[in-house]
Amino acid sequence: MKKKHVSKAAILDAVITYVILIAVCVIFFFPVLWIIASSFSRSGSIYDIKGFFPSSFSMASYVKLFRDTAMYNYPNWLLNTLFVAVFSSLIGTVLVILTAFTISTFQFKSRRLLMKSALVLSMFPSFMGMTAVYLIMVNFNLINQLWSLILIYAAGAPMGYLVQKGYFDTISNTIYEAARIDGATNGMIFRKITLPLAKPMIVYTALTQFAWPWSDFILPKLLLKNKELWTVSVGLASLDETQFSRFAAGSVFISVPIVILYFSLSKFLVAGVSAGAVKE
Amino acid sequence: MRRIRRDFAVTACVCMIAGMLAGCGNSDSTPKDPDEIITLRILENDTAKSKGYLDELLNAFNEAHKEEGIVAVDANMDEYSNLAENGPYGYGPDVIYQANDKLMAYASDKHILPISPEDYECAEYIPEQAWDAFRLQVDGESYTCGIPVNIQEPMLFYRADKMPENWETEWDDDGNGVADFFENWNDLYAYSKYLRDTDPSANKDSQYGFMASFNNLYLNGEFIFSYGGYVFGKNADGTLNTEDIGFGKGNAATGLMALRQMAGLMNEGCIDDTITSTRYEKVADGTYFCTVSTPDTYTLFVEKLALQYEDSGMSKEEAQAKAEENLKMVELPVRLPADGDLSRDSSELADGDWVESVVMGGVNGYGISSYTKYKDACVEFVNFATSYDMIKTRQEMLGIAPTRSDVSAESGDQTSELIFQSLSENRIYLMPSVKEVDQIWTPSQTLLGDVAKDSFRANSGETEKYKTVEDMQTALDGVSKNIYDAIYTLAD
Numbered sequence: 001m002k003k004k005h006v007s008k009a010a011i012l013d014a015v016i017t018y019v020i021l022i023a024v025c026v027i028f029f030f031p032v033l034w035i036i037a038s039s040f041s042r043s044g045s046i047y048d049i050k051g052f053f054p055s056s057f058s059m060a061s062y063v064k065l066f067r068d069t070a071m072y073n074y075p076n077w078l079l080n081t082l083f084v085a086v087f088s089s090l091i092g093t094v095l096v097i098l099t100a101f102t103i104s105t106f107q108f109k110s111r112r113l114l115m116k117s118a119l120v121l122s123m124f125p126s127f128m129g130m131t132a133v134y135l136i137m138v139n140f141n142l143i144n145q146l147w148s149l150i151l152i153y154a155a156g157a158p159m160g161y162l163v164q165k166g167y168f169d170t171i172s173n174t175i176y177e178a179a180r181i182d183g184a185t186n187g188m189i190f191r192k193i194t195l196p197l198a199k200p201m202i203v204y205t206a207l208t209q210f211a212w213p214w215s216d217f218i219l220p221k222l223l224l225k226n227k228e229l230w231t232v233s234v235g236l237a238s239l240d241e242t243q244f245s246r247f248a249a250g251s252v253f254i255s256v257p258i259v260i261l262y263f264s265l266s267k268f269l270v271a272g273v274s275a276g277a278v279k280e
Numbered sequence: 281m282r283r284i285r286r287d288f289a290v291t292a293c294v295c296m297i298a299g300m301l302a303g304c305g306n307s308d309s310t311p312k313d314p315d316e317i318i319t320l321r322i323l324e325n326d327t328a329k330s331k332g333y334l335d336e337l338l339n340a341f342n343e344a345h346k347e348e349g350i351v352a353v354d355a356n357m358d359e360y361s362n363l364a365e366n367g368p369y370g371y372g373p374d375v376i377y378q379a380n381d382k383l384m385a386y387a388s389d390k391h392i393l394p395i396s397p398e399d400y401e402c403a404e405y406i407p408e409q410a411w412d413a414f415r416l417q418v419d420g421e422s423y424t425c426g427i428p429v430n431i432q433e434p435m436l437f438y439r440a441d442k443m444p445e446n447w448e449t450e451w452d453d454d455g456n457g458v459a460d461f462f463e464n465w466n467d468l469y470a471y472s473k474y475l476r477d478t479d480p481s482a483n484k485d486s487q488y489g490f491m492a493s494f495n496n497l498y499l500n501g502e503f504i505f506s507y508g509g510y511v512f513g514k515n516a517d518g519t520l521n522t523e524d525i526g527f528g529k530g531n532a533a534t535g536l537m538a539l540r541q542m543a544g545l546m547n548e549g550c551i552d553d554t555i556t557s558t559r560y561e562k563v564a565d566g567t568y569f570c571t572v573s574t575p576d577t578y579t580l581f582v583e584k585l586a587l588q589y590e591d592s593g594m595s596k597e598e599a600q601a602k603a604e605e606n607l608k609m610v611e612l613p614v615r616l617p618a619d620g621d622l623s624r625d626s627s628e629l630a631d632g633d634w635v636e637s638v639v640m641g642g643v644n645g646y647g648i649s650s651y652t653k654y655k656d657a658c659v660e661f662v663n664f665a666t667s668y669d670m671i672k673t674r675q676e677m678l679g680i681a682p683t684r685s686d687v688s689a690e691s692g693d694q695t696s697e698l699i700f701q702s703l704s705e706n707r708i709y710l711m712p713s714v715k716e717v718d719q720i721w722t723p724s725q726t727l728l729g730d731v732a733k734d735s736f737r738a739n740s741g742e743t744e745k746y747k748t749v750e751d752m753q754t755a756l757d758g759v760s761k762n763i764y765d766a767i768y769t770l771a772d
Contacts, residue, residue, distance in 0.1 A: 043587055045561050056591070071330045138369045225371045227356045238358055240326075241557050242580055 039248035046244040054245075061245035065253065072243075074250055076228060077235040080146060081254070084231060085214040087150045092157030092209035097202060100164030101190055105176065122159045127218055134222055144226050153213045160208075167201045168194065203268035207261060214258055318654045320661055321355040323373035325644075327576050329354070333677045341664050350657045363391045367651040374652040375661055379642045380413035380426065384713035387416050387425035392647040394423035399659055402427065402666040402684055409703055410683040413643040413710050417519045426645040427662050429671065430680035431699050433611070433641035433708050434499045436462065436490075437563055437581050438570035440606045444471075453627055460626060461489075464615040464634070465538065468570075469622035472545045475569060491546055491568040493556040494539055495729035497721065498711075499572050501640030505709040506616050507535035509756070511720055512712050522716040525763050527724065528756030533749045534620035536731050536756070540746055541622045544735040551733045560584040575609060575695065578679055582607050611698050612639055614707070620749075641699075641708035643683065719766040723759045731755070 034052060039061055041054035065074045103115060133152065134143075142148035171194065179189050195202070217233040224230055230238070232254045239247045262269065324334045334354060341352045355373035357366075363386050366372040376383070376392075386392045397403040397411065406428050414426030443459065444451060451459045451471065460467035472489020479487045494500055508530015513521045526532075549555045555562075555571065562568040564584035573581070582603045589599035615634040617624060646665060648658040664670060671687045674680055681699035682688050688700040702708050711717060734746045746752050 043561060043584065045584075046557075071326060143369065143371055225357055225361065225366055227358070242560060 035248045036252055039245055039252045041245040041248075044245040045242060061249040062253070064246055065249050072235060072239060072246070073228070074232070074235065074253075077230050077232045078254070080229060081214060081231040081233075084146055084149045084153070084220075085210050088153035088157075088213045089206050089210035091150065091154035093202060093206045095154060095158045096161050096164055096205050096209070097195075097198070099158035100161040100168055101194055103161065104165045104168035105186075118159055118161070126156070130218065130222055133219075137223055143223055144229055145223075146229060148223050149213065149219060149231075152219060153209070153216075157209055164198075164201055164205060167198060171197055200268040203265050207265060207269060210261070211258055214254070316349065318350045318657050320350065320352045320375060320652075320654060320657055321373045322352050322661070323355040323357055323359070323361065323376045325377055325576075326359045327678055328377070328674075331579075331677050333674055336673060336677070337665055337670060340670065341661060344664065345660070348660075350654075350660065352661055363649060364389060367391050367649055370651065372649055372651055374649055374654065374658050375665075376647050376649060377429070377644065378647065379432070379644050379711065380428075380713050381642065381711040381717050383426045383645065383647045384414065384416060385715035385718060386647065387414075387423075387713075388715040391650050392425045393650050393652075393655065394425050395427065395648065395659070395662075397424050397427075400427055400663050400666060402663075402668075402671070405684045405686045407683065407685065407704055409706075409710065410643050413713050414645060414647075415713065426647045427666055428643045428645040428683040429666060429674070430644050430682050431641060431703050431708065432574050432576070432644060432681075433639050433699055433702065434501075434572045435575055435609045435695070436570050436612050437559075437573055437578075437607065437609050439563060439566065439585065440608050442566055442569060461613070462610055463613055464626050465542075465613050465637075466617055466622050466624055466626040466629070468613055469542060469545065470626070472542075472569070473623075476545050485547065486567060487569075488547070488562075488567060489545060489569045490542065490571070491555050491559065491562070492550060492572045493553050494543055494546075494550045494732035495552055495725045496556065497724040497728060498640050498642075499556075499574075500539065500728060501709060502612060502616065502637040503535040503539040504532045505638040505640060506635050507531040507533075507620075509535065510709070511717065512714070520712055520714055522714060522767060523764070525720075525760040527760045527763070528753055531618075531620075532756055533752035534618075535616070536728075536746070536752045537620040537749060538616060538622050539728070540731050540734055540752075541620075543732040546732075548733075548736055551729050551736075564588040572612065575679055575681065575699075578607070578609055609695055611702065612637060636707065638707055638709050639702075640711065641703070642711045644680075645683075716767045719763050723762040723766070727755055727759045 037053045037057075038046065040057040040059065042056040042058040042060060043054070044061060044064075065072075069075060103111065137143055137148050140148075142151070175193060176189055179193055184192070213231075215233060216231075217237065220231040220234045221237070224234060227235075227238075232250060236247055236250045236254075239250075322334070322338065324337075328334045328337075338352050338354065342350075345351075352375075355361075357373065360382075361372070363372045363376060376386075378386075383392060387394075394416075403411075410428035410431065411424065414424055414428060416423045416425050447459045448457075451461060451467065453460055454463075461471040462468070468490050475487045475489045476484070479485070481487070492499060497504075504527060509532030510526040510529060513524030513526055515521045543550050546555070549558065555568075556573075559568065559571040559573060560577075560580050561584055563571055563581060565588055582600075585603035585607050586596075586599040589602050590596060594602065614637050616637050617629065618633050618635045646662045648655065648662065652658050666684070668684065668687060671682045671684050672691070675682050675687060675691055675693065675696060679693075679695070681696035682691075683700075685700070688696050691697070699708075731746055731752070734744050737744045746755065
């Protein structure tokens with residue numbers, strides 16, 4: 001067998017690349033490892049840590065998280081977060097996909113104006129309008145209602161339609177024209193042609209629409225006054241300084257579903273992110 | 281198409297007008313139906329909730345008032361929820377339990393209703409100083425806006441099993457059965473220095489004496505108020521004069537020299553909140569001999585100490601019992617050196633060489649929200665919550681020092697008696713009950729932290745900033761000016 005010759009420069013290049021990549025991985029992974037280790041601290045305190053890690057370990061923080069609910073009702077916060085994230089994701093995904101499909105497929109009056117307006121409005125940080133959001137919600141009696149969060153997340157979702165529009169732009173118009181010649185209506189085209197082709201994009205959209213409410217803090221903090229309605233991020237922020245391990249355990253646990261989702265759907269996710277990047 | 285548009289526009293207009301009209305009409309929300317249940321939302325502090333006292337109170341009240349159709353429930357909000365933000369929109373509590381400075385800041389902005397003390401059975405048992413914490417002066421009239429429940433002051437926490445074995449012979453010169461380092465600051469300094477000098481560890485970080493985060497005015501106010509400093513002065517009629525800011529008055533600068541000296545026996549954690557956060561573990565593992573905190577944190581110290589005992593092989597029950605036995609809470613030493621020099625031998629000081637320490641404290645109490653629909657029911661609730669039985673239960677469950685003299689006198693609890701006595705003897709400087717007090721914390725925290733840091737500057741090659749009393753005086757005057765500017769110049 002002929003031996004493939006690898007130059008010294010190539011080896012050096014690979015070594016340097018790997019060293020840099022490993023260093024970056026360590027830098028990013030270390031805080032995660034630290035918070036996971038802290039969640040197993042026996043004393044429950046950040047100040048029990050000798051060097052980088054706790055001096056003794058136990059599962060007590062996880063047990064407390066789910067059993068000691070008199071003051072900090074984590075299971076309830078988790079259910080609230082799940083409810084908000086799932087419904088925001090479902091409704092938001094439908095709205096984003098519909099918006100992107102409409103803008104991509106149809107030519108109508110004010111289309112360009114609408115696109116430009118959406119682009120400009122999406123440049124403003126969302127917390128700028130929080131006072132106005134609060135007053136609007138007060139007047140509609142939507143404070144202390146989980147549906148108020150879903151309404152805002154879902155209604156705001158179509159503002160980020162550009163990635164999806166880019167993907168729909170790559171679907172050749174001739175497919176739609178052929179379908180129309182065969183007598184398909186716009187609804188049929190959307191359901192029977194566009195949606196099956198857009199599976200990676202739908203998964204990507206659903207995942208991003210899920211991740212935002214899953215970890216958002218500002219909006220739930222603003223709109224939910226009642227502790228029973230708090231989401232995990234608001235609840236964890238209310239833990240006092242002596243409850244650090246419980247905070248760490250809560251943070252680790254809340255990140256598990258999203259990590260699983262990302263890993264199991266990574267195939268679609270990568271396809272969704274890169275889709276539409278190159279126009280053919 | 282045009283017709284559809286017109287019809288749509290008309291329908292939209294009708295909906296909008298209907299929507300606006302829906303908001304009109306009678307807004308009287310008092311119950312018209314005699315069978316209607318009045319629900320009171322009560323916002324208590326987290327300790328009362330976690331220890332089960334709030335449930336006890338609500339159940340007892342609801343049982344006693346079930347015939348009247350009044351039900352009290354937990355407001356279930358964050359204990360520091362902003363009444364000013366939530367109250368006007370109807371999301372705030374009806375009755376709120378808070379410290380006097382917070383409650384009176386709300387009262388200044390009319391978020392809390394004025395009350396008549398004579399409506400409350402507890403009134404005659406509560407000392408005037410405690411009532412004063414909830415009095416507000418408006419246009420020459422005095423209004424009471426809160427009902428005092430308990431007094432808070434910084435206390436010293438230590439482990440009895442970490443007392444030096446020879447303390448009765450070596451550290452109790454007056455032979456009164458109380459170690460000298462719990463009676464005066466010079467001996468506390470001397471014992472802390474002894475511990476530091478004999479620290480066996482290579483890094484010299486395994487044994488400290490008194491430890492505190494010195495950036496906290498509330499916990500370290502004795503270094504200012506014992507020496508004649510004050511927050512706000514008083515007018516001739518006894519009302520607070522918020523233009524007269526007195527952090528630099530009297531010999532407060534001398535007091536801060538003592539603070540600076542004490543910081544020299546700690547580590548750099550005294551500059552910021554580090555010691556406040558580590559104190560529970562460090563007292564438990566014996567690194568700190570004693571520290572300062574408020575009485576409501578007692579259970580946290582016990583919890584950490586119990587864990588420590590468990591680690592040494594005790595059962596959970598044994599560890600808890602031993603922790604409760606060994607964790608002690610006493611008042612801060614009552615004497616400070618008049619010249620601010622903690623290193624002087626206490627046995628050489630005459631009575632006139634001391635000043636009596638005045639610590640900062642607060643009074644927690646109930647206030648009634650201005651936005652409640654049921655004022656009379658709220659009065660009924662507060663009357664119930666401040667009754668002898670409920671305050672006694674509160675004291676037993678939460679270890680508070682009640683303002684009710686009858687409960688305090690009959691309890692047999694030395695801590696609450698001591699605190700009550702200190703209040704009546706003016707050894708507690710109560711946080712001023714005006715909203716301007718919000719402006720004192722940040723500047724004072726910055727200065728106190730900086731003074732503590734001065735003890736470490738020489739070691740790191742920096743120039744010391746507070747070598748003399750004059751330096752300290754200049755800094756204190758600067759703080760007073762900053763606070764004045766924050767209240768009057770920047771706020772305008």
